[in-house]
Each structure stands twice: as C-alpha cells, then as structure tokens.
Amino acid sequence: MIRTLRNPAVALGALCCTLFATGTALAQQDKGKAVYDKVCVACHSAGIAGAPRLGDAKAWAPRIKTGIDTLYGSALKGKAPAMPAKGGATDLPDADIKAAVDYMVAAAKDGGSGAAATAPAAAAPAAAAAAATKPRPAALSFNRLLKPASKRNPPPPEDGIHDPQNDGTHALQPPLQVFESLPRSNAGNRVDWVKALDNNLIAPRWDRTDPAAAPVVMDLNIVREVKGSMPDVVYPHKQHTAWLDCSNCHPQIFIPQKGANQISMAAILLGQKCGVCHGKVAFPVSECRICHSKKKNVMPVKNAQAN
C-alpha cells in the first residue's frame, strides 16, 4: 500500500476509481429512492396488507436473512398475499426494481443499527460522499418559508400531525394513492376537485344513504364588479350547487340579494364570506384568477403623448 502510494499516478488512479465507485453507488441509491417514492411507497410506507414498512428493522430482518436474491425475486415476480410483480409497475426495468429493493434494505439496516452501519465497505469514501450529500442548513435553502415539492401530500405517519406511534395512523390511506388518479391543481390538496367531479372521476353521494340521489344544480353566474385593477369576479352557482345546499350559504353567509353583501379580500383572508370555505377546504385565495376572471371594459388609454 505504501509502495503504491509512493507512485502518484497509481494513487491518483486509485482515488479516481474510489470516487467513481462512490458516484455510481450514490446514483444507484438515488434511483432506488426515486422508484420507492413513485411505486413502493403506496404500501411500504404505511405497511398496507402486511408490507414491511420502510426503515422498520424488525420487520425487514427475517426477510433480509433470506438473502438479497430472494428479495429481488419477490419484488420482481411478486409475493403472496399482496405484493404484485414489480409492485405493479411492470413497465419498469428489473434494474430499477432491484435498486428500490437495495434502497429499502439499506433503510432497514439504518433503522436497526444507526446511520453509521449503512455500508461498512464504503467507510473509506464515506468522507467524500458525506461532503457531497450533507444536507445544507435550512438557513441556506432556496425559500426557507415555502414548503418544498418533495414534502407535499405525505402519507399520514410522515405528515407531522398524525402520531406515528399510533397503530391506527398506519392503517389510514396515503393521499397520493388517490390523488395520482385525479386532475391536479396548483394549490390546496393539489387536486382539482371541481374537475374531478365534472369528469365523473369521483362520485360523492348527495345523500347519506341513497347513492342515486342527485343535486339540483343551478346554473346562474353572479358578476361582482370590483374596485381597482383586478378583473371582476364571476361567481358560478353551478359548481357550488353541485357540492352544497342553498342553506349552507344563504342567508347566514350571503344575503341572497344582489348588492346586499359587503365582501373584501381582507374578510376572506380572515375566514369570512368566501373565506368560510376558500382557504380552508375549497381552493385557496392564492388562485386569484379562478374568481377574478372577467376582464374589465377599460377605456383605451391615450399614451401617444408619453411616447
């Protein structure tokens, strides 16, 4: 070893090899995580149908003992009672599925014996890897007050509100399992609920017990002229009466008479008027133009003189 190190060229080569190997290992790990986040997470996060949960050392230990090839086999071909072949993502190449298995096995070992025991063989390049993967302090994050995309719609045990110590938490449905089949939006649950209903992707009951009951939808738009430069508000009864009863809004929140209601964005932000639902359960106030949608008839501005 000492002799090797005396030769700078060989030493450099060895270093490069180590770095390259580390790089590939990291890339492989990232791929495994990506596949896990996309496919496996649906069951292996919450432990649905007996699936061993990610990082649950106890559940994984007997499985790991059977050998990595057995695990690869189970993942690729499926396993009774509930594991489908390739976790249902049959279009993925075998290598991706294997990477995901590696990722979950590594996570289980992490969970069991601490982060230090991840890969004893990789102890030497660990220092270099740590420099590359070390998470930046929160103070340096791109927008420290904004929720990053990776933290949207987490499964209940990871959402910070549900108690992961509670067995019931793990039986709850992870939202993404449903949301992936629904039209997306840019805010709220990131689901366009109105579109989901219009396209018959969901069939929420209008009556508690009668699945056939249907609402009487009222198709009437109310235009509210607003001060300032924002486009006027068009309020559609149609989308609202598809979900709600007249008595939900009238007369307590809105007097059913044109011009009788004082509405301001300040009131809405504080949870009054439209804000009783919008900003709590219906799409939030960040989606200005869904409501402010009618262009004003502005007098043409003579700007010839300005030029």
Place this chain on the structure above:
Amino acid sequence: MRLRHPRAPWRSALALVAAVWIGSIGTSGEARAEYADVVINNYSDAAGMRPVIFPHWFHRIRFRCKVCHADLGFQFKAGGNEINMVKIIDGQFCGACHNGDIAWSVENCNLCHSGKPGTPTQVHESTIQKLAIQPQAGGQQ
C-alpha cells in the same frame, strides 16, 4: 411577563417554554398534513386520548359537502360542533355514518384519534395558518 414579575424567574421560564412549545406546534415546518385536515382537540387531550384528525379530502371523495354541513348539521368551524362520543354513539355527527352500517363503527378508536398529543384544534394549511407571520401562536380555530 418578565417586566411585571421580576422576582419570579420561573414564571418567565415557564412562559418561554410554553411559547416555544406552542410555537413549535403552530408554526413549525414539520407539520405538512393535507390541506383541510381538521384537528379536533376539544376534549381529547384532557381525556387522555389522541386528538381527532378529520381528513376532508377522504370524505369529499365519498360525500358532497351538503351531506355533513346541511343534513348532519356540522358548522363550518373547526371544534365548533362540541362533538363527544355520546352524541356519536347516539347517531349524531360522525355517528350518522360511523355506525358499522355506512362506515366502520366506533370501536376503531385509533383511526380517528390519531393525532399527536397536544396538537391544537385547527384547519390544517388554512390561509391564516399559511401566513408567513402568524397572527397568533398555536394556529387558529
């Protein structure tokens, strides 16, 4: 607090701990549950149960707003309905469906009572909660 009670440092210390604790619940970046998840903690903490978390997203796939908010009389206010287990067992509020007939029954305590102990009553991710500067610590009603 400190100015008014210079001789009771434990009070300011307690207030500080409480402020940090409440702040960590209401404003921490940790909590990232679904938009419109309602935490109801009117009586749970005091009764030694976990707070209830009601997922709007799950229910609105199955029922329109009208069923609960018009037919069953749920007010549009988190914690504003004074729901307790007796009412539920008697078929009011959640009990109108969670009766073993339309939906699973009350014996599944931990499916509803699944919140972290001490989580205050709130509409999660509501506009007021999302303001960068909190109007008050500990979220809102």
